[in-house]
Amino acid sequence: MVYDEQHLSSNMISEDVRDQFESRPATARIYILAPFLPQLAVREAFLEGTLFNRVQSYFHAVGGRIYICGFGDTDGRRPCIGIPFTVNSENEPIEEAAVEIDLELIHGWLFDLFDRYSGRVSAPPGVHFGKSSGKHSDKFLRVSNVTLSSKSCAVIGYCTLGSIIGAQPKRIYVDTAPLISVAFAVEKIALANAIWELPVQITSFSSYGGLAKLPAASNRDVILISASTSGGLVSKILEKGFQSGNIATLFFLASSENAVCGEANVCNLTFYPGRNFGYPFLENYPADNCKFCRDNIFLAELEGDQFLLEKRSVKKLMIKKATQKPDAREVLEFFSRRGFFEVQLYADSHRESIFSIDANSILSHQDVRSPLLRLIKRFTPSPLTYLIVDGISIATVKILLSESGYSGIEDLNIVPSTALSTLPSVPGGSALVIFGVLDDFSRARDINAQLRAIVSKGIVAYVAALTIADSAEYLADLKMFLCYGELGRDTFTFASAHNLMLPRRGSEVTSWELERDLLIKLKADSPGLVEFSARLDVIENSGVCGSNLFWSGSGAELAIKPDFAYLNSSKNPELISQGDIFAVISNLLATSRVNERGLNAPIIVGKEPIKWTQSIYGHTLLDPRNFEDYNDDILRGAFLRSALSSELNYCHDDESSSKIFFVIQAQILGWGQGRGDSLPEFLVALTTGRLTLSPVYISQIKLLVHSTALPEYLVVLAANI
Numbered sequence: 001m002v003y004d005e006q007h008l009s010s011n012m013i014s015e016d017v018r019d020q021f022e023s024r025p026a027t028a029r030i031y032i033l034a035p036f037l038p039q040l041a042v043r044e045a046f047l048e049g050t051l052f053n054r055v056q057s058y059f060h061a062v063g064g065r066i067y068i069c070g071f072g073d074t075d076g077r078r079p080c081i082g083i084p085f086t087v088n089s090e091n092e093p094i095e096e097a098a099v100e101i102d103l104e105l106i107h108g109w110l111f112d113l114f115d116r117y118s119g120r121v122s123a124p125p126g127v128h129f130g131k132s133s134g135k136h137s138d139k140f141l142r143v144s145n146v147t148l149s150s151k152s153c154a155v156i157g158y159c160t161l162g163s164i165i166g167a168q169p170k171r172i173y174v175d176t177a178p179l180i181s182v183a184f185a186v187e188k189i190a191l192a193n194a195i196w197e198l199p200v201q202i203t204s205f206s207s208y209g210g211l212a213k214l215p216a217a218s219n220r221d222v223i224l225i226s227a228s229t230s231g232g233l234v235s236k237i238l239e240k241g242f243q244s245g246n247i248a249t250l251f252f253l254a255s256s257e258n259a260v261c262g263e264a265n266v267c268n269l270t271f272y273p274g275r276n277f278g279y280p281f282l283e284n285y286p287a288d289n290c291k292f293c294r295d296n297i298f299l300a301e302l303e304g305d306q307f308l309l310e311k312r313s314v315k316k317l318m319i320k321k322a323t324q325k326p327d328a329r330e331v332l333e334f335f336s337r338r339g340f341f342e343v344q345l346y347a348d349s350h351r352e353s354i355f356s357i358d359a360n361s362i363l364s365h366q367d368v369r370s371p372l373l374r375l376i377k378r379f380t381p382s383p384l385t386y387l388i389v390d391g392i393s394i395a396t397v398k399i400l401l402s403e404s405g406y407s408g409i410e411d412l413n414i415v416p417s418t419a420l421s422t423l424p425s426v427p428g429g430s431a432l433v434i435f436g437v438l439d440d441f442s443r444a445r446d447i448n449a450q451l452r453a454i455v456s457k458g459i460v461a462y463v464a465a466l467t468i469a470d471s472a473e474y475l476a477d478l479k480m481f482l483c484y485g486e487l488g489r490d491t492f493t494f495a496s497a498h499n500l501m502l503p504r505r506g507s508e509v510t511s512w513e514l515e516r517d518l519l520i521k522l523k524a525d526s527p528g529l530v531e532f533s534a535r536l537d538v539i540e541n542s543g544v545c546g547s548n549l550f551w552s553g554s555g556a557e558l559a560i561k562p563d564f565a566y567l568n569s570s571k572n573p574e575l576i577s578q579g580d581i582f583a584v585i586s587n588l589l590a591t592s593r594v595n596e597r598g599l600n601a602p603i604i605v606g607k608e609p610i611k612w613t614q615s616i617y618g619h620t621l622l623d624p625r626n627f628e629d630y631n632d633d634i635l636r637g638a639f640l641r642s643a644l645s646s647e648l649n650y651c652h653d654d655e656s657s658s659k660i661f662f663v664i665q666a667q668i669l670g671w672g673q674g675r676g677d678s679l680p681e682f683l684v685a686l687t688t689g690r691l692t693l694s695p696v697y698i699s700q701i702k703l704l705v706h707s708t709a710l711p712e713y714l715v716v717l718a719a720n721i
Contacts, residue, residue: 008041010049082099134286333568585639
C-alpha cells in the first residue's frame with residue numbers, strides 16, 4: 001500500500017487494510033510504504049487506532065505480517081527493508097526484527113506497475129521502431145507511461161534509492177526528461193529519511209545522443225537509466241568513468257539470455273523459468289540486418305520516449321478510368337508498339353527511372369523527331385556558341401539539325417555533356433542543350449550549373465525529346481531550376497516534345513533482382529527443374545528488355561487481351577509488348593500515388609501536394625480490387641512488379657489478405673483449365689517477400705498448392721514462401 005500524503009492517519013491505513021481483507025481474505029503480508037514521510041511519522045500512524053483489531057482474525061489463521069517499509073544500512077548501501085508486525089491474542093502489536101525485502105518481490109511490484117500502465121509498447125501494424133541505441137525492434141519500453149502519478153514515482157523512487165550507493169550525491173543525471181520526476185522522488189525520499197542532507201542538481205542528458213555532453217565523471221554522481229534491453233547505455237557510461245554502483249537501470253527487459261544491464265537493476269521485467277511474472281525476450285536487430293526492414297515494415301525513428309504511435313490509417317490505391325490522364329494516354333499510344341519501353345531489370349544508381357528508353361532509337365522515327373525539330377527551330381540561340389548533347393549521339397543530332405534547316409553544321413561546336421569541363425568560358429555566349437530522354441534530373445542540374453560559368457550572362461536553351469517525371473511538382477521544380485537566372489524565372493528556356501509520368505526508382509531493389517537471387521537458390525536446391533534454369537538464363541542475360549518480364553503461364557507468354565481500357569488493344573495488338581503494358585501500369589500507379597494529379601495539374605505555391613507514401617501516420621496499399629477487377633494475367637503481373645513492396649504488404653490487413661488469397665486460390669484451382677496464368681507471378685512475389693499476407697493465408701496457399709495437381713516447379717516455389 002503506497003501513500004504519497006503529507007500527513008498519514010491511522011484511520012486511513014486501517015480502512016485500507018480492511019478493504020484489502022474484504023477483497024482478498026487470504027492475504028498474508030501487507031507492506032505499508034509512505035516514503036515521503038519520516039519513518040517515525042509512519043510508525044505513529046501505524047500503531048495508533050484500530051488496525052490490529054481488524055487483522056487479528058486473519059493473521060492468526062495465516063500467520064500473517066504487516067510491514068513498515070524503510071531503509072537499512074549495509075556496507076554503504078541503504079537497502080529496502082520491512083519491519084514486520086504481527087498481533088498477539090490481546091490484539092497488541094508485536095514488532096519483529098527488520099528484514100531486507102526480497103528483490104524478487106520488488107521486481108514483482110514494479111512489473112505489476114509497469115504492466116498495468118502499458119510500459120511495453122508494441123508497434124502499430126506495419127511499423128517497427130528504430131531506437132536511439134541504433135537497434136530495430138517491434139517493441140520498446142516507455143517509462144513515461146508509468147510515471148504518471150506521485151504514487152508511481154514514490155514506488156519507483158523508493159526501490160531505486162534502495163539499489164544504489166547511499167552516500168550523498170553531487171548530481172543526478174537521467175537519460176530522458178520524463179525521468180526527472182523519478183529523480184525528484186528519489187531526492188525527496190532521501191531527504192525525508194535523512195539519507196541525504198542536501199538537495200541535488202538534476203539534469204537530463206538525452207540517452208545515447210547526449211553521452212558526449214556528460215561532464216567529467218564523479219564518484220558522487222547518480223545516473224538513472226529509464227529502460228534497457230541490452231545494457232549498452234550502461235556500458236558506454238561506465239567507459240566515461242562513472243561508478244557502477246550509482247548507475248541504476250529502472251526497467252530491464254533482456255533481448256537475449258546473455259544480456260545484462262549493470263550492477264543496479266531496479267526491476268528486471270524478463271520472464272524466466274520459476275517466475276510467475278515477466279515478459280519474454282524483446283528481440284533487437286542491428287540496423288544493417290533487420291528482419292523487419294527486409295520485410296518492408298515501415299521504420300519509425302524514435303528518440304527516447306518522445307513519440308506516441310497510434311493505429312495508422314490505411315490508404316488503398318485504386319486504379320480507375322479517371323486515373324489515366326489524357327496527356328498520358330496520348331504519349332503512351334504514341335510510344336507503344338514500337339519496342340521503346342524497355343525495363344532495367346537491375347538497379348542502376350545513375351538512373352532515376354526503371355525504364356531504359358534509347359533516344360537514338362526513338363528519334364529514328366520521323367513522327368517522333370518532328371515535335372523535337374519544331375522545338376529546335378524555335379529555341380536555338382543565334383549565333384550559337386555551343387551545342388551540348390546528352391543521352392543522344394552526335395550523328396543523330398546532326399540529322400536533326402540538317403532536317404531543321406540549320407546551316408553551318410560542320411563549323412558547329414557539338415560537345416557531349418560529359419565533356420563540359422573542357423570547354424573554355426565565353427561570357428555572353430549561347431548554348432543549346434538537347435536531351436534525348438531526360439529522366440535523370442540531377443544530371444540536368446549539373447549541366448545547368450556548369451553552363452552558368454561557361455556562358456555567363458549568356459543565353460541557354462534546353463530541349464528534350466521525352467521528359468519523364470513522377471509528379472507535376474517535380475517537373476515544375478526542374479523547369480524552375482533550369483530556367484531561373486539573373487533575370488528571374490525566364491532567364492533561360494526549357495521545352496520538351498513529350499512528357500510522361502513514371503515513378504522514380506527510389507532505393508528499392510527491383511523485383512527481378514530479388515527473383516534472380518531466389519532462382520539461384522532454387523536452381524541449386526532443385527537442379528532437375530528446367531523451369532528455374534530457363535527463367536534464370538532469361539533474366540541474367542537481359543539486363544534491359546521489353547519482353548520476358550513476366551513468367552509464362554501454362555501456355556504462351558503473357559499478353560494483353562482485347563478491350564484493355566488504358567491502351568487501344570484493337571490496334572496491332574500483336575505489337576503491344578510486355579514493356580508497353582508495364583509502362584501503362586507504372587504510369588497509373590505514379591498518378592494514383594499523387595492523388596490522381598497528372599503532369600499538367602496546376603501547381604499551388606505554398607500548398608504541400610498530397611502524395612501517398614508510407615509514414616508513421618499511414619500505410620499505403622495497392623487496393624486488392626485491382627487484382628479482382630483487372631483479371632488479365634499480364635495486368636496482375638504488372639501490378640505485382642510495378643507496386644512497391646510496402647504497397648503489397650497486406651500481412652497486417654486481414655481483409656486485404658483475404659481478398660488476395662481468394663484471387664490466388666482461383667489461380668491455383670484454375671491452372672489445370674488454363675485460367676491461372678498469373679499464378680507463377682503471385683508465387684514469386686510471395687517467395688521473394690514483395691507480396692506479404694497474413695500467416696494464416698500463407699499456410700492455406702501452401703496446403704492448397706500441395707494438394708492440387710500443379711507442375712513441380714510451382715510446388716517448389718510455394719514451399720519456399
